[in-house]
Amino acid sequence: MANWITFDGVALDQWRQVSILHRWLGPWRRWRQSSRLLPWADWIGLGIALLLYGLAPYVSTPLLGVLMLAAGALWALLTLSDEAGGGLTPIHVLVMLFWGVMALATALSPVKLAALQGLIKLTLNLGLFLLLARVLRRPRARNWLILIYLLTALAVSVYGLRQWIFGAEALATWVDPTSSLADTTRIYSYLGNPNLLAGYLVPAVCFSGAAIFVWPRWLPKLLALVMTGVTTVCLVLTLSRGGWIGFVAAGFVLLLLVVQYWSIWFSPRWRRWAIPALLGSLTAVLIIAVLGVDTLQQRVMSIFAGREDSSNNFRLNVWAAVVDMIRDYPILGIGPGNDAFNQIYPLYQRPRFTALSAYSVFLEITVEAGLVGLASFLWLVAITWRQGWQRLQWLRQQQAAQGYWLMAALAGQGGMLAHGLVDTVWYRPQVSTLWWLMMALVASYYQPQSAQTPSQETAS
Numbered sequence: 001m002a003n004w005i006t007f008d009g010v011a012l013d014q015w016r017q018v019s020i021l022h023r024w025l026g027p028w029r030r031w032r033q034s035s036r037l038l039p040w041a042d043w044i045g046l047g048i049a050l051l052l053y054g055l056a057p058y059v060s061t062p063l064l065g066v067l068m069l070a071a072g073a074l075w076a077l078l079t080l081s082d083e084a085g086g087g088l089t090p091i092h093v094l095v096m097l098f099w100g101v102m103a104l105a106t107a108l109s110p111v112k113l114a115a116l117q118g119l120i121k122l123t124l125n126l127g128l129f130l131l132l133a134r135v136l137r138r139p140r141a142r143n144w145l146i147l148i149y150l151l152t153a154l155a156v157s158v159y160g161l162r163q164w165i166f167g168a169e170a171l172a173t174w175v176d177p178t179s180s181l182a183d184t185t186r187i188y189s190y191l192g193n194p195n196l197l198a199g200y201l202v203p204a205v206c207f208s209g210a211a212i213f214v215w216p217r218w219l220p221k222l223l224a225l226v227m228t229g230v231t232t233v234c235l236v237l238t239l240s241r242g243g244w245i246g247f248v249a250a251g252f253v254l255l256l257l258v259v260q261y262w263s264i265w266f267s268p269r270w271r272r273w274a275i276p277a278l279l280g281s282l283t284a285v286l287i288i289a290v291l292g293v294d295t296l297q298q299r300v301m302s303i304f305a306g307r308e309d310s311s312n313n314f315r316l317n318v319w320a321a322v323v324d325m326i327r328d329y330p331i332l333g334i335g336p337g338n339d340a341f342n343q344i345y346p347l348y349q350r351p352r353f354t355a356l357s358a359y360s361v362f363l364e365i366t367v368e369a370g371l372v373g374l375a376s377f378l379w380l381v382a383i384t385w386r387q388g389w390q391r392l393q394w395l396r397q398q399q400a401a402q403g404y405w406l407m408a409a410l411a412g413q414g415g416m417l418a419h420g421l422v423d424t425v426w427y428r429p430q431v432s433t434l435w436w437l438m439m440a441l442v443a444s445y446y447q448p449q450s451a452q453t454p455s456q457e458t459a460s
Contacts, residue, residue: 041074041077041078042078042134042135042138042141043141044074045071045074045075045078045131045132045134045135046135046141046144046145048067048070048071048074048131049071049128049131049132049135049145050144050145050148051067052064052067052068052071052128052433053145053148053149053152053433053437054148054149054151054152055067056152056429056430056433057152057156057189057190057191057200057430058190061428061429064429064430064433065121065124065429068124068125068127068128068429068433069124069127071127071128071131071132072123072124072126072127072128072130072131073127074131075127075130075131075134076127078134079130087133087134089133089387089443089446090383090387090446091133091380091383091384091387091439091442091443091446092130092133092443094376094379094380094383094384095126095129095130095380095439097376097379097380098373098376098377098380099122099123099126101332101369101372101373101376102118102119102122102336102368102369102373103119104332105332105333105334105335105336105368105369105370105373106118106119106335106336108332108335109333109334109335109340110329110334110335110344111334111335111339111340111343111344112335114335114337114339114340114342114343115334115335115336115337115339115340116335117337117339117340118335118336118337118338118339118340118368119335119336119337121336121337122336122337125429125432125433125436126436128433128436128440129436129439129440129443130440132145132436132437132440132441132444133439133440133443133444134444135444136440136441136444137444139402142402142405142441142444143214145437146207146211146405149203149204149207149434149437150204150207150208150211150224150227153200153201153204153208153227153231154226154227154230154231156189156190156191156197156200156201156234157189157201157204157230157231157233157234158230159189159190160187160188160189160197160234160237160238161187161230161233161234161237163185163187163188163189164185164187164237167185168185168186168187168188184239184295186237186238186239186240187234187237187238188238189234191430193425194238194239194240194243195238195240195242195243195423195425196425196428196430196431197234197235197238197240197243198235198238198240198242198243198244198246198247198419198425199240199242199243199246199416199419199423199425199426199428199431200430200431200434201231201234201235201238201243202235202243202246202247202250202412202415202416202419203250203408203412203415203416203434203437203438204227204231205228205231205232205235205247205250205251206250206254206408206409206411206412206415207405207408207412208224208227208228208231209224209228209254209408210254210404210405210407210408211224211227211228211404212224212225212228213401213404214401214402214404214405232247235247236296239295239299241299241300241302241303241422242419242421242422242423242425243419244299244300245418245419245421245422246415246416246418246419246420247415248286248418249414249415249417249418249419250411250412250414250415250416250418251282251411251415252279252282252414253410253411253414253415254407254408254411255278255282256275256278257392257407257410257411258404258407259274259275259278260275260396261392261396261399261403261404261407264396264397264399314353314355315359315360315422317350317353318349318350318353318355318358318359319358319359319360319363320350321345321348321349321350321353321355322345322348322358322360322363322364322367323363324348325344325345325348325367326363326366326367326370329367329370330370330371331370331371331372332369332370332372332373333366333367333368333369333370333373334367334368335368335369336368336369337368338356338357338427340368341356341357341358341364341367341368342356357424357427358424359422359423359424360420360421360422360423360424361417361420361421361423361424361426362374362420362421364424364427365377381413381417384413384439384442384443385410385413387442387443387445387446388406388409388410388442388445389410391406391442391445391446391447392406392407392410394447395445402445405441406441406442406445409438409441409442410438410442412434412438413435413438413439413442416431416434416435416438
């Protein structure tokens, strides 16, 4: 029973060999063999991904949707014409389960047409995930895609720092107007919202930190170090409390994984004390930073101000209304997407507290797909981290450079989940595409137990 929960020992790579449906696809495979373009399809898919992640902060949502649609269509074409073999992972199974629950929630939604819009958006993101999980099995493709994302994040961060130096017009009331920080500049760069910018930069900090160890030669390493510093400073200057929570969580996870990765070289004494020493040092640094920087201290303390802070009070009122919605739709929710939410939420909202989302990813998933949807999502996250951890231990024995990308993906997911406790910025395509990039990156490392032999993963 436990093996079916964790998918240990389940031969997913052999499924298509005995699938009746796959046998009917013979004409597609013969067509692919005669095609001059499809042998390069993985690199075409990488080109679509490079374009998407390079343009994400600058272009409109419809254009990003077109690129995601192209990614999903290419994946479907490749899958229909594939020979039986690898590609299916436990993460794929749970992703499809999550989509199935959302589809059922749409079918049973009290606002079906609105929920269908949300399901379409989710499907576009999953199409991107499916293509990336295939393309990123090549280490060179991983390196190129992460490089483009980091260069884009660097440009976004530089513009954000420029806003901090020269000032930026607040596009909304982002700080409690009664606090001493009411006139403080909160940067938002090209994304138009400081919380969204923080959500976009949390994975960038993780990947740029990992790049210091992955990229060869000193000049690229110096570039990675600069990227890490610039994106970190920009994230902090967003003054996004949720972003800070995500940053701290991601940093803790990444450093813990790196120390565990290096512990193969430690003496028995250091193996015992390395992680406690790391946790103690990081805690001390955070306390000193909060106590030493007045703006940081005030912003952090506002987290614990309860309803005395206007942002906290707003979220608490929204969460109370969302809990009432969940109580009335506990099993499969109201259906996915902000359109469905916007039609049902006004029936439950507290006076003067209008909202476009639940301001918590976990509450949002629960209100969209009920407790069944939340359970499937948590199962997906658990399986992803389990698969990532298992593959990381295999790479650790070789001290492979590609292991650092895997650590960054796991840490980035942890940071986004921590940020998601108090915000829902990752439903915006600039951030949601990063979540599915990290999911796909972890899935791309998967190897069936029968294929656990030294491979191209050691390449950087």
